[in-house]
Amino acid sequence: MDTIARLLAQRLSTQFGQQVIVDNRPGANGVIGSTSVYRSPADGYTLLIQTSTFLVTPMLLKNVPYTVEKDFTPISNLGSVPMIMTANPNLPYKNLAEFLSAAKTDSSKFTFSTAALGSPGHLAQEAIKRDAKISIPIVPYKGTGPALADVIGGHVSSTIDALPSSLPHIKSGKLKALAVTSAKRIPQMPEVPTVAESGLPGFEVTSWYGLFAPTGLPAPLAQKIQKEVAIAMKSESVSKALTDQGFVIQGSTPEELASHVKAENVKLGRLVKDAKINIE
Template sequence: MKSWIGKIVLGAGVLAATAAAQAQGYPSRPVRIIVPYAPGGTVDLVARVVAGRLSEQTGQSFVVENRAGASGAIGSEAVARAPADGYTLLVQSPTLIANALMSDTVPYDTAKDFTPISLLGSVPMLLAAHPSVPAANLKEFIDQARANPAKFTFGTSAVGSPMHVAEEAIKHDAKLDILVVPYKGTAPALNDLLGGQVSAIIDAIPSTYPHVASGKLKALAVTTSARLPSMPNVPTVAESGIPGFDMVTWYGLWGPAKLPDAVLKVLSKELAVAMKSPLVTERLGNQGFIADGGSPASFAAFIDKERAMYTRVIKAANIQIK
């Protein structure tokens, strides 16, 4: 009996030593970064910019793979179930947290099945409307939607996304009864907004502002507590009749639970450099993206704070995924 126990203990030690040795040489082969949405949205953009910089810094390929569906749950679950070796990572938004607060059928535990690696950065959101909408700002949009709710719709990149939660919070606080139409990512939602199939959308500024600048959409409000220097004439949601409103979206990098410390150290070190690089600041900074690249511990603390905020908003607006 003792000999079998000894063999089991020895075998476990060999496996641990092998995993540690493999982690020391990380990355020694291509790394997949899964984006759980369709190509073309801000999550996808952030992931591709970061992947490109990490590839340059490490000399190893970081490849983005889009796995859309179920409001981000399909791609996120793939990472949660992947080997904890650092070769399958996830770029996600607060949707990862929000979905678990709105449904008890999410196929993973956001606190137990992932390793927080780094907050990549945050960005303000913009409420933009199709030019056919007669409102010139959010206050007018609210007044018109109250009078004719059937004529107005919100589009959203995914159920549970920060954009969706912001829209539901506005609906709740402004007492609007308009439909929210979910999509499998920002790109298809924006396509329908540009085509006039939905009235308005809240999304990250990097996705929406280019269409506002070209005149294809119009800006009704920003979701930050103060007006943005880049859009000084666009009022805040708080100025539009919903005092205290302040929400931004953010993007983080996760791995499966129990990532080796050696892998975490490499990724943390490389991300701290990557998020300050000209490639990141030039591609994302001029669109309102505030880069971070902090430690796993600081990201974990940030997640706890955001979870508390989303819990309050979701409960107040009674947002549920059926």
């Protein structure tokens, strides 16, 4: 998210003729940064980039002061990053289909690591467990690095994480790629099947990134910002840097992001309920 924000801010600074500043405010699954934007004036000067976790956090935490659909103005779906399920190279399974077959026989031999409860990778794991009807313990870690490290070290069987953080370890042979969570295979690794191809038809869970403003932003201003953002996302300096990392650029309209948020709220809400996820 920081990479996307900084590339976009640099390009928009040129287009707007004034400095666009990135202000990282991490903590509480994104609630701290999101709340600061929620409480800001709806004048177009304060914007928020968030991932799909943005929708899930209010479902998991009490006392979150906002709801996404009511308290934010959608501007643009910037795009998405496919996630990939990886395993320790010593596991004898070549792909997810073999992994699931073995897990159905005896799931006690398997564990998942996740960078954070409620993260896109965690939700993808819960969706696989639900759809494949298997029970594999999920071990939460404090960040992507430790979650990947314990798979590499053989302490955990598998993990699901965004492509940019996993790809270097796959190329070096420290991780084995089992499946991608996107609807289609990815150009970076066309030989790796999708989860849907591995026995779970219709499966798709990606980490998407949206641009939002506080609620009440006038529609003409939202449309003006979206047009500038679409130009920036398609510029060579931004698009090449992102697509090289597996990012799928969209730059949608405010209406398209609003529709996407509505559909994702239903889909992810059902998954949170089915998996009985609770982080308090």
